[in-house]
Amino acid sequence: MTIHKEGYTxxxxxxxxxxxxxxxxxxxxxxxLPVLAWIIFVLLTAFFLFIVSFFRIPKRAMTFExxxxxxxxxxxxxxxxxxxxxxxxxxRRLQVSIFxxxxxxxxxxxxxxxxxxxxxxxxxxxLVAWDPKSSTxxxxxxxxxxxxxxxxxxKQIAGAVARRIVNYxxxxxxxxxxSELGFIKFGSRVDILLPPGTPVNVRIGxxxxxxxxxxxxYP
Numbered sequence: 001m002t003i004h005k006e007g008y009t010x011x012x013x014x015x016x017x018x019x020x021x022x023x024x025x026x027x028x029x030x031x032x033l034p035v036l037a038w039i040i041f042v043l044l045t046a047f048f049l050f051i052v053s054f055f056r057i058p059k060r061a062m063t064f065e066x067x068x069x070x071x072x073x074x075x076x077x078x079x080x081x082x083x084x085x086x087x088x089x090x091x092r093r094l095q096v097s098i099f100x101x102x103x104x105x106x107x108x109x110x111x112x113x114x115x116x117x118x119x120x121x122x123x124x125x126x127l128v129a130w131d132p133k134s135s136t137x138x139x140x141x142x143x144x145x146x147x148x149x150x151x152x153x154x155k156q157i158a159g160a161v162a163r164r165i166v167n168y169x170x171x172x173x174x175x176x177x178x179s180e181l182g183f184i185k186f187g188s189r190v191d192i193l194l195p196p197g198t199p200v201n202v203r204i205g206x207x208x209x210x211x212x213x214x215x216x217x218y219p
């Protein structure tokens with residue numbers, strides 16, 4: 001396991017606060033309330049370990065299949081439905097949405113090989129990630145990848161807790177399947193918009209792994 005570069009600053013700040021608050025706890029609380037001091041210390045330790053784990057990149061055997069769409073994120077499949085895309089395609093698309101809890105790995109990956117046709121950040125609200133309106137009203141970053149089965153759109157969506165979306169892709173860039181697409185801090189959602197009729201390999205409620213789980217296979 002390694003730590004993602006997006007976490008270096010956050011972990012450093014959390015580490016400094018952890019040391020400072022632990023010192024203050026055992027200096028001013030421990031003498032009169034030793035049990036309380038240890039409770040505070042355990043909570044501080046748990047919080048620091050959570051921050052570290054949030055930015056983890058576990059070692060995985062990635063799935064590479066040219067005609068398949070691989071999960072761009074860890075999480076739970078919460079939506080599989082046809083919808084009308086008003087941002088890029090302006091037609092019907094098959095949407096697959098993955099909800100990422102704060103406990104999930106938050107690296108986002110390219111689901112296919114291809115060329116970036118579109119990359120755009122949108123300011124927005126911070127509705128809970130499972131709200132249907134979050135796809136079009138929340139802060140988000142959309143990229144369109146022209147892959148083996150045609151263009152697909154991957155949308156990073158901020159949630160009620162997530163307040164920072166990082167995206168590394170620019171229009172004209174070539175990407176490889178499972179290469180890093182970006183990072184979303186502290187829970188959110190990722191949508192994939194596929195051509196209608198694309199055979200989907202997952203069901204609502206399934207738990208998927210980014211870079212591993214096959215979301216769909218092109219005919």
